[in-house]
Amino acid sequence: MNLPARVACIGGGVIGAGWVARLIENGLDVRIFDSAPDARQSMQPVLENADRAYARLTMAQRPVKGQLQFCSSIADAVNGADWVIESVPERLDVKRSVYEAVEAHAPQDCIIASSTSGIMPTDLQQDMQHPERLIVAHPFNPVYLLPVVEVVGGKGTAAESIERAQAFYASLGMKPIQVKREIEAFVADRLLEAIWRESLWLIKDGICTTQELDDIVRFGFGLRYAQMGVFETYRIAGGEAGMRHFLAQFGPCLTWPWTKLMDVPEYNDELVDLIAGQSDAQSGHLDIRELERIRDDNLVAIMQALKANEWGAGLVLADYEKALFDAGARNTGAVDALDFSQPVQTTQRRIPPDWTDYNNHMNEARYLQCFGDATDAFLRMIGCDAEYIASGGSYFTAETHIRHLDEVGVNEPVNTQTQLIAGAGKKLHVFHSLYHGDGRLLATGEHLLIHVSLQTRAACEPSDAIVQKLAMITDHHARLPVPEGAGRFVGQPR
Ligand SMILES: NC(=O)c1ccc[n+]([C@@H]2O[C@H](COP(=O)([O-])OP(=O)(O)OC[C@H]3O[C@@H](n4cnc5c(N)ncnc54)[C@H](O)[C@@H]3O)[C@@H](O)[C@H]2O)c1
Structure with a gap:
């Protein structure tokens, strides 16, 4: 299925800007129309925060950022588009x-x-000429980080539109979930509305403050919800007997006053002053952009922790990264078409803000990260990609020697060039040179890797295809001079 290449966004407020950020961070060009004259200025800080969050989200080489073009009309924005994202007021x-x-x-x-x-x-689709192409794709703020998107079709929506949507949003690192029967507010907002309604009552009735209520959420059940939903959580709460015991224990409460608060508090100035006043006292010392950065950093950390545990939203992030790594390898071109008369470029990136130490320079461990990424990219070039690893073969690093030759600061561009020193049999010997954007040498990394069987964990020969690619690259790189610094031992005088 062809994924959209020309995306238009109509509306660039909280949600539209979040969509734009996710799209351009994934390398798509976007044309946008927003009727507000200051839309460009108000979107900018959101795009900057998204850029910052993505630099922390993944070590994978990301696509070159897409271009954002502001248009003066809907007609101009959607001309030639294959996907339009509407995020105008409700x-x-x-x-x-x-x-x-x-x-x-x-x-x-x-x-x-x-x-x-x-x-x-x-x-929504009632007056449309082609209602079959309208879908709801309900995202969550911040759209550029939260993976879930509820995909909902109406009576006139074609099944193919839903299928295209599932494929498109998954390609953006999202978790599309089809809501099979349309219902007002779909699934998530039904749930959120219930919490919101109860929260308003609890503040209005003076039971707790906004700060106390938020603390009860974030120090308690909110932590659980990042990793398990309502039913898995309550299954555990039922003990050994699971959900049946939980239902038996709490089923009778369904008729207690707990669950009777179905009406909503009256919306009036008094309610607004009460809620907004307490919220100002709670969080007014932080501006919204600052709060967004704190939220983003926490979300990234949570998703990374879940990735390490191979669970929930962490699995979506892991799949996304796998696709980025493979795409990174593809972007370097078909291996046969690359020019091996010189060392080959394996990575290109800017130094993310959290890679630095107290001096604002890249810390020691990240030099290894750069070389690890370069080795990964080289392995993908020779065919040792996710598919090959899934088939049971891989390379393990056996030895590493890094020379730290210069400093590099936040956001500076760097790239790695890789020379194959030896690539016959089970052994792979590579030499990476890490350069500043202006060509100055920053560090070198020399690594010896051994090909292994992931079943036996013992060394073994790589596949024929890999052997052939390595032979071809060795043939070229053997003609290059041995890189300065190759084969040095630790502490050798310069
Ligand atoms: N804010 C949320 O948390 C959230 C979450 C999920 C979905 N949504 C939905 O996303 C949509 C947008 O919500 P939002 O929070 O981004 O609102 P918003 O008010 O922040 O942004 C709306 C934007 O649309 C622009 N606009 C208004 N009329 C327009 C028109 N005719 N043509 C082009 N641009 C126009 C406005 O200038 C504004 O920039 C709504 O349908 C909302 O329900 C919001």
Whole structure:
């Protein structure tokens, strides 16, 4: 299935800017129209925060960032688009008028995806000429980090549009979940609304403050929800007897007053002053951008912890990284088409902010990270990719020698060039040179790797395809001078 290449966004507020960030961070060019004259300025800090978060999210080589183009009309933005993401305010009339303009100017097979939090897709598509292409793709703030997106079709939506949506959002590192029957507010906002309603009552009735309520969430069940949902959590709470015991224990509460608070507090100035006043006292000392950065750093850390545990949102991140690594290898071109008359470029990146020490220079461990990434990229070039590893073969690093020759600061561009010293049989001997963007040598890394069987964990010969690729590269690189510094021992005088 072809993934969209030309994406347009209509509306660039909280959610639209989040979509733009996710799209351009994934290498897609985006054309945007927002009716607010200051949209460009207000989006900028969101895009900067997203950039910062992605630098922390993954060590994988990311695609070259897509270009963002601001357009002066919907017609201009959607002309030639194959995907349109609508994130205008939650009003049926506004959304319908946007679709009318989109349909007048976008190609007929272009998907229109609404970010609506709860309007039924059947209502959205009512006046459309081609309702089959309208879907709801309901994301969560921050769209550039949270993986889940609820995909919902209306009565007129084609099954193929839903399939295309699933493939597209998965390619962006997301976890699309199809809500099979449309319902106002879908699944997530039904749940969130219940918590929100109860929270408003608890503050209005003076039971707790906004700070106390938030602490009860974040020091308690909120921590659980990042890794297990409602039912898995309560299954454990039922002890050995699991969910049946839990239901038996708490089933009777369904008729207690706990669950009767179905009405909502009256929305008036008094309620607004109470809630907003307490919220200001709680968090007013931090501006929104600062709060967003704190939130992003925590989300990245949680997702990385879940990745280490091979669980939940961590698995989505792991799959995303695997795809990035493989794409990174593909971007270096088909191995046969590469020029091996010189050392081959294996990585190119900017130094992320959290790679630095107290001096603001890249810390020692990250030099190894750079060389580890370069080795990974080289391995993918010779065919030792995720598929090969899944088939049972891999290389393990046996020895490493790094020379730290210069310092490098945050955001500075660096690249690695790799020379194959020897690549016959089970052994692979590579020499990486890490350069500043301006070509100055920053460090070198020399590594000896052994090919192993992942079943027996013993050394063995690589596949024929890998042997052939290595022979071809060895043939070229053997003609190059031995790199300065190769074969040095630790402490050898310069
Ligand atoms: N904020 C959330 O947490 C959240 C989460 C998920 C989904 N959503 C949904 O996303 C949509 C957008 O919400 P938001 O929070 O980003 O709102 P927002 O008010 O932050 O942004 C809306 C943007 O649309 C622009 N706009 C208004 N009319 C327009 C038009 N006719 N053409 C082009 N641009 C127009 C505005 O200038 C503004 O920049 C809503 O449907 C909302 O329900 C919001």
